[in-house]
Each structure stands twice: as structure tokens, then as C-alpha cells.
Amino acid sequence: MNRLSFLAPVALIGALLLIWQGACSILHTPEYLLPAPTAIVLALILNAPILALSAWRTLAMALEALVAASVFAAVLALLVSLSRTLDRAIRPLAVALQVTPVVAIAPLVVIWAGVDHPDRAIVALAAIVAFFPIFSGAVRGLTSADLDLERLFDLYGARPWQRLLRLRLPSALPFIVEGAKVASGLAIIGAVVAEFVAGSGGAEGLAWRILEAGNRLRTAEMFAAILTLALMAAVVHLCFQALEKRALAWWRGR
Amino acid sequence: MTDVVAALLAVEVDYPGRGKALGPFDLALVSGEIVALVGPSGCGKSTALRLLAGLEGPTRGTVRRAAGRGETSVVFQSPTLAPWLSATANVALPLELAGVAKAEARARAVEALARVGLGAAVNARPAQLSGGMAMRASLARALVTSPRLLLLDEPFAALDEITRRALADDLLAIWREARPAIVFVTHNVEEAVYMAGRVIVMTPGPGRSAGETRVEAPTPRPSGFRTTALFRDAAEAISDRLAAATRAAA
The missing domain is CATH 1.10.8 (Helicase, Ruva Protein; domain 3)
Structure with a gap:
């Protein structure tokens, strides 16, 4: 059963690749329309150094955005959890920021950050999309401590900072880690979208590789860049998943 | 020995939107005694406990607490x-x-x-x-x-019979060392008789006292206490009172 569940996706992907390869060689499709898998692998190998460099650029910008978003979201969530009025004041803005598609704000941010510094615009936009899951997770966590534990803290006459450090922050940990995991994926999406909108090669991330290859109709290179991007996002996701698992294991004590 | 640790004097508690939860209800707790509050769900037992703990204030009436903040402890139904x-x-x-x-x-x-x-x-x-x-x-x-004051809100409700009996015995042994006043809330009539010197039956919400039964037996209980006539009579009397109170409200 276990071996089957491992083999099934591998077999399916293998079969699809074979059909793809076969169809390309039988139908003689032009390479700019649909390159054969072998051509894509070749493009991957030939462009490996530059793809790796671009992937690193995109990753660095996404992580930078994630750190900025985390700090900002954590501070704001803390304030919101301490005061109802602040919650009311900040909520609508945070929600508005979340529901506005990042593609729509991107041109504005690119103008503000200056066309000379596309990397700043990219980090800012990625941070905007990464902000909400961390913020809402942290707020939910900070306000969802066990009610009876809260009562015990009342009974023991805990000071507000004791309650925050010893009850609410530890209670919030699982929510914060979950928010960070979701945000890590969104930060990469944000970085790619922003680079597309910036439309210049200043940042030289993976999105630029895709754009450039597309403009020159080098479809195999385009596929190679997309594959690299998917692989990078998957690795980031797995890392954060492992981090979440470890954090939760520590938190639950098993 | 007869100093009052905590007292509820004609307290009433209203919850907005849910009406009256408790009262008028009186309870004077003497140092070192064990009192059980028995009643159906939603009879305000837990509310009475929170008043005694000072975690909540009454809508009307007075709460007197001689035991200060650091001298009151609460155990909830879940270990928390x-x-x-x-x-x-x-x-x-x-x-x-x-x-x-x-x-x-x-x-x-x-x-x-x-x-x-x-x-x-x-x-x-x-x-x-x-x-x-x-x-x-x-x-x-x-x-x-x-x-000085230990408040237990259905502490053994989620446990199996053997565990809850063992815990009850341990609690009584601990009580003998330090002699805190104990109020504990329970659904279980036999547990109440086994633990408490006074068992107060409460009516369904709003919770009022439907009378109390004294259990005149040494604490901790002698072995085989559960099979004595005293135990069975007390349990019977309390069960009858509980049934009457529940019937009257229905």
C-alpha cells in the first residue's frame, strides 16, 4: 500500500512525459510552441547557473519580505490584541489590504519605489501579501488562550505583561507558525507577480527569466524557469512544514 | 475553628441575554469544612464557585471573602x-x-x-x-x-470510576494535613456524600438552595464507608431532594 502510494504519482508523471515526448516527435510540433521534455531538460542543464542565481534572487527577496512582514504583523497583532479600539481601527485597513489583488497595487508600488530600484518594489509587494496570514494568525492566537487558564491568571493576580509573556504568546505559537507557513508561499507569489509588473530586468529574479525567455520565444527556457520556480517554492514549503511540525511537537510536548 | 472563610449573602447573578443564572443564594463557609454543591446542569453551581473565587461579581447581594487572592485556589473540570x-x-x-x-x-x-x-x-x-x-x-x-479556600468545579467528572475514587481519597488525605475549606461542585450524589460534611442541593436555573444534608462521619472516611447505612441514607435523602427540585422546576 505504501509502496503503491509512492509509485502511483511517479508512474503517472512518467507516463504523461512519455506521451508528451512521443507526441512531439510524431507531430513535429515547433519548439517555440511546445518543446519536448528532452529539450526542456537540456535547457535546464544549459541554463543551470543563471537559473540558480535567479532562483536565489527571488528567494532572497521573498525571505526579506517575509521577515519584514513578520515583524510588522507581530507588532500590529500585539497592539490589536491589547486594545479593542485599536482592533476596530486597524482591522478594516488590514482586510482592505488583503482583498485588493496584489497585481492591482503593484504598478503603484513600482512607481513609489522608483524604477531604478525594482528589488525594493518587489520586496514591498511580497511583504504586503505575506502580511495578512501572519497578522490574522497572530491576532487569533493571542486572543484564543484557554478561558480557564485566563481565569487562573486572574485568580493569581497576574500583571498584564505576565499574562502576555506566559499565557498569550505561548498560546499563540501554533497559530503564528501556521500563518508564517502560509505567508512563505504567498511571499514567493508576491515576489514573482511584482517582478512581472516591474517588467524590467533590474532584479533578475526567476520571473524575469520567464518573461525574457517568453519575449524571445525560447519556450524550452521558459519551461525550465517555471520548473525551477516550482521546485524552489516546493522546497520552501517543505522547509516551513518541517519547521511547523517541530514547533508543534515542542509545543505539545510530544 | 468557626471563622468564616467566605460567604455569599443573598447573591444573585444575571447574565445579559440569558436571564438569571443564580439566586438568591446564601452560603457561609467555615474554615476547614468541606461543602458539596449538587445540582443539575445549568443550575449556577459554577457561577457560585466563581463568586467565591472573586473571579466574578454578583449582580445583587454581597460576597465576603476572608481568604485573600493568594489564598484561594480553583480546580476546573478539565486539568487546564x-x-x-x-x-x-x-x-x-x-x-x-x-x-x-x-x-x-x-x-x-x-x-x-x-x-x-x-x-x-x-x-x-x-x-x-x-x-x-x-x-x-x-x-x-x-x-x-x-x-485557605479550595474550589473544585466538577474536578473528577471526566474520569473513570476507579480513578475518581482514588482521587477523592487522596484529596481527603491532603485535606487532613492542611485543612483548607473546600467547596466542590458535582453531579454525583455519592461522591458528594463521600467527600463533604455538608451537601447543598441546588434547583435548576436560577440556582437556589433546595436544602442541605449534613453527613455526620469522620473525614477522611473510614474504610467501607460506602456500604454503611449512614452513607446510603444520606445519598438517598439527597437524591430525593434533587429529584423533587428538578421536578418542581419542570
């Missing part, structure tokens, strides 16, 4: 332990919040855990404890501050 802390850290928490130095707080916590039979589990996390062990840890946390 922080999952991210070890058993020792959980038990030490009330002391540390009160400003006791960490090393001393931890030492006293280990002592309290040993007293409830958890000497071997001081480093365990709550998730590693069974239901009964977690409840013992919760009891240790309540005892670590040497309270």
Missing part, C-alpha cells in the same frame, strides 16, 4: 494545564506569578507533585499524562500555594 510547560513548571506557575523566586517555586512545585503521587512525572508534559494524572497535576497546582 499549559501544554507547553512541564508538570513542574505548570504547578510552579501560581508561585512564580506571585513573585516567588524561580528556584524556590520549582522546588515547592516538585514537593506538591510528590504529595499528589506524581513524583515520577515532574518533567512530563501534560500531553504525556493520563487524564487522572493531569487532574492530579492540576490539584497540585491548586495546593502549591497552601490555600
Whole structure:
């Protein structure tokens, strides 16, 4: 059963690749329309150094955005959890920021950050999309401590900072880690979208590789860049998943 | 021996949107006595307990508390332990919040855990404890501050019969050492008779007293107490009173 569940996706992907390869060689499709898998692998190998460099650029910008978003979201969530009025004041803005598609704000941010510094615009936009899951997770966590534990803290006459450090922050940990995991994926999406909108090669991330290859109709290179991007996002996701698992294991004590 | 630790004087509690939950209700608690509150769900037992703890104020009436903040402990129906802390850290928490130095707080916590039979589990996390062990840890946390007033809100309700009997005996043994006044809320008439010197039956919401029964037996109970005529008569009387009170409300 276990071996089957491992083999099934591998077999399916293998079969699809074979059909793809076969169809390309039988139908003689032009390479700019649909390159054969072998051509894509070749493009991957030939462009490996530059793809790796671009992937690193995109990753660095996404992580930078994630750190900025985390700090900002954590501070704001803390304030919101301490005061109802602040919650009311900040909520609508945070929600508005979340529901506005990042593609729509991107041109504005690119103008503000200056066309000379596309990397700043990219980090800012990625941070905007990464902000909400961390913020809402942290707020939910900070306000969802066990009610009876809260009562015990009342009974023991805990000071507000004791309650925050010893009850609410530890209670919030699982929510914060979950928010960070979701945000890590969104930060990469944000970085790619922003680079597309910036439309210049200043940042030289993976999105630029895709754009450039597309403009020159080098479809195999385009596929190679997309594959690299998917692989990078998957690795980031797995890392954060492992981090979440470890954090939760520590938190639950098993 | 007859100083009053806490008293509820004609207290009434209204919850907005849900009407009256409790009262008028009177209860004077003498130092070192054990009182059981028995009643159907939603009769305001837990509300009465929160009033005694000072966690809530009455809508009308007066609450007198001779036991100060640090001298009152509460045990809830669920163990309510922080999952991210070890058993020792959980038990030490009330002391540390009160400003006791960490090393001393931890030492006293280990002592309290040993007293409830958890000497071997001081480093365990709550998730590693069974239901009964977690409840013992919760009891240790309540005892670590040497309270004058110990409030228990259906503490054994979620446990199996053997575990709940063992815990009841342990609780009575602990009571004999420090003699805190104990109020405990329960659904279980036999548990009430086994534990308490006074058993107060409460009516369905709004909770009022439907009368009390004294159990004239030494505490801790002699072995075989559950098979004596005294035990059966008291349990019978309380069950009848409980049935009458529930019927009258229906």
C-alpha cells in the first residue's frame, strides 16, 4: 500500500512525459510552441547557473519580505490584541489590504519605489501579501488562550505583561507558525507577480527569466524557469512544514 | 475553628441575554469544612464557585471573602494545564506569578507533585499524562500555594470510576494535613456524600438552595464507608431532594 502510494504519482508523471515526448516527435510540433521534455531538460542543464542565481534572487527577496512582514504583523497583532479600539481601527485597513489583488497595487508600488530600484518594489509587494496570514494568525492566537487558564491568571493576580509573556504568546505559537507557513508561499507569489509588473530586468529574479525567455520565444527556457520556480517554492514549503511540525511537537510536548 | 472563610449573602447573578443564572443564594463557609454543591446542569453551581473565587461579581447581594487572592485556589473540570510547560513548571506557575523566586517555586512545585503521587512525572508534559494524572497535576497546582479556600468545579467528572475514587481519597488525605475549606461542585450524589460534611442541593436555573444534608462521619472516611447505612441514607435523602427540585422546576 505504501509502496503503491509512492509509485502511483511517479508512474503517472512518467507516463504523461512519455506521451508528451512521443507526441512531439510524431507531430513535429515547433519548439517555440511546445518543446519536448528532452529539450526542456537540456535547457535546464544549459541554463543551470543563471537559473540558480535567479532562483536565489527571488528567494532572497521573498525571505526579506517575509521577515519584514513578520515583524510588522507581530507588532500590529500585539497592539490589536491589547486594545479593542485599536482592533476596530486597524482591522478594516488590514482586510482592505488583503482583498485588493496584489497585481492591482503593484504598478503603484513600482512607481513609489522608483524604477531604478525594482528589488525594493518587489520586496514591498511580497511583504504586503505575506502580511495578512501572519497578522490574522497572530491576532487569533493571542486572543484564543484557554478561558480557564485566563481565569487562573486572574485568580493569581497576574500583571498584564505576565499574562502576555506566559499565557498569550505561548498560546499563540501554533497559530503564528501556521500563518508564517502560509505567508512563505504567498511571499514567493508576491515576489514573482511584482517582478512581472516591474517588467524590467533590474532584479533578475526567476520571473524575469520567464518573461525574457517568453519575449524571445525560447519556450524550452521558459519551461525550465517555471520548473525551477516550482521546485524552489516546493522546497520552501517543505522547509516551513518541517519547521511547523517541530514547533508543534515542542509545543505539545510530544 | 468557626471563622468564616467566605460567604455569599443573598447573591444573585444575571447574565445579559440569558436571564438569571443564580439566586438568591446564601452560603457561609467555615474554615476547614468541606461543602458539596449538587445540582443539575445549568443550575449556577459554577457561577457560585466563581463568586467565591472573586473571579466574578454578583449582580445583587454581597460576597465576603476572608481568604485573600493568594489564598484561594480553583480546580476546573478539565486539568487546564499549559501544554507547553512541564508538570513542574505548570504547578510552579501560581508561585512564580506571585513573585516567588524561580528556584524556590520549582522546588515547592516538585514537593506538591510528590504529595499528589506524581513524583515520577515532574518533567512530563501534560500531553504525556493520563487524564487522572493531569487532574492530579492540576490539584497540585491548586495546593502549591497552601490555600485557605479550595474550589473544585466538577474536578473528577471526566474520569473513570476507579480513578475518581482514588482521587477523592487522596484529596481527603491532603485535606487532613492542611485543612483548607473546600467547596466542590458535582453531579454525583455519592461522591458528594463521600467527600463533604455538608451537601447543598441546588434547583435548576436560577440556582437556589433546595436544602442541605449534613453527613455526620469522620473525614477522611473510614474504610467501607460506602456500604454503611449512614452513607446510603444520606445519598438517598439527597437524591430525593434533587429529584423533587428538578421536578418542581419542570
